[in-house]
Amino acid sequence: MDHPSPLPASPEQFPATRPLKGRGAASNPEGRFESIRHQAEDDGWQSALLDGDAPRPRTEVTEERARSVISRNDSPDIAFSQAINPYRGCEHGCIYCYARPSHSYLNLSPGLDFETKLRAKGNFAEVLRAELAKPGYAISPINIGSNTDPYQPIEKKWRLTRAALELLAECHHPCTIVTKNALVERDLDILQPMAREKLVQVFVSVNSLDNQLAAKLEPRASAPHRRIKAIAALAAAGVPVGVLVAPIIPALNDKDMDAVMAQAAEAGARCAGYTTLRLPYELKQLFREWLALHAPQRAEHVMSLLQQMNGGRDYDSDFRTRMRGQGVFADLLRRRFEVACRKHGFGRARELTLDTSRFVPPRKPSPQGELF
Structure with missing residues (x-):
């Protein structure tokens, strides 16, 4: 006799029948590398649990020991060649995050796992020091936050981003920071002296001023008005x-x-930039699910415009168009952005030149400590 699959033990395994408060994703689909697929079967108990107070998925942070922390790229549409990310996964839970599919490499889901099962690189600053001290290291500005937000809520406890900034300031290494969290203000005591030496530039991501929309799109990021205050x-x-x-x-x-x-x-x-929505790999499914839950009346229209901007597909990975799209709507966005830049006196995001001439390689970690 065939038996139905066991009742899911936690909300992240339920089919996405309703949003989860404080989370961007509403389900936990398997990553693209998984060979086994799970399907929940409702035998009546699941419906009863969903109608009651189902437990919400909690944030879990696991410490890992990194072997290297500087990642490099030669993509023609990315303004930096070096990046560091203290965390894997991001508690902000932005449903649109292009980094979600990277959780599949950990045998975790790009869905709820990405925002609830996080990894913190406990030896982050130590490994970064060793890499910067290598004799063949070629200096260029390092971006902090290219994959996941360096100031996501768990940074309050782990302080890995701050430790990295302290090291970069110590050896006069230039960096850029991308964040959507006002926690960046905490590190002004480091950022201000670095700015005087042309060693840092910060970019704050704000894609809407609608608090209700932001609470659904990016549930644990700082509210839009709070990010504007952080810019100030x-x-x-x-x-x-x-x-x-x-x-x-x-x-x-x-x-x-x-x-x-x-x-x-x-x-x-002082400057501005923009990108359009990218839906690589599993993100296509997750975003369509989000639309069905939060904007069902607009879902078809949103996806139709996205496909028009991506050559008829949900996503086009072509370096020439993936950041801005193509077609009539993409051209309209570009013209609106250019008009707004002229109107508000913005320069381009890449205009500031950071100073690489001051770099002094840090000392390698030594069991003897600092004698002089």
Whole structure:
């Protein structure tokens, strides 16, 4: 006799029948490398649990020991060649995050696992010091936060981003930071002196001013108005700061582009950039699921415009178009962005040149400690 699959033991295994408060994803689909697929069967008990107070998935952080921390790329559409990421996964839970599929390499789901089962590289600063001290190290600005947000909530406890900044400041190494969390203000005591030496530039990501929409798109990131205040705090401290209107999702948040840029300019942002929504790998399924739960009446229109911007597909990985899209709607976004830049006096995001001439390689870790 065939038996149905066991009742799922936790909410992250339920089919996505409703949103989960405080989380971006509503399900936990297997990663693309998994050979086994699980399918929940409702025998009546599941429905009863969903109608009651089902336990919410909690954030779990596992410490890992990194062997290397500097990643390098030669992509023609990325402004930096070096990056560091203290964490794997991101508690912000942004449903649109292009980094979600990277969790599949850990045999975890790009869905709820990405925002609840996090990895912290406990030896991050130690390994970074060793890599910067290598005789053949070629200096170029390092981006912090290219994959997951360096100031996500768990940074309050782990302080790995701060430790990295302390090291970069010590050896006068330039860096850029991308974040959507006001926690960046905590490190102004490091960022301000680095800014005086042209060693740092911060980009704050704000893609909408609608708090209700932001709470669904990026549930554990700082609220949009709080990010604007963070831009003001950075600018007041003399730290070069720009705004990234990213990602722009057609028929969902594109209407806010000019308003975001206006408020960011008033707060002191000096440059601006934007990207359109990218849906690589498993993200296609997760975003369609999110639309069905949060914007069912717009879902078909949103996906139609996205496909028009991607040559008829949900996503086109071509380096020439993946960041901005193509076609009529993409051209309209580009013109609107250019008009807003002229209107608000923005320069391009790549205009600031960071100083690489001051770099002094750090000393390698030694069991004898510092004698002099």
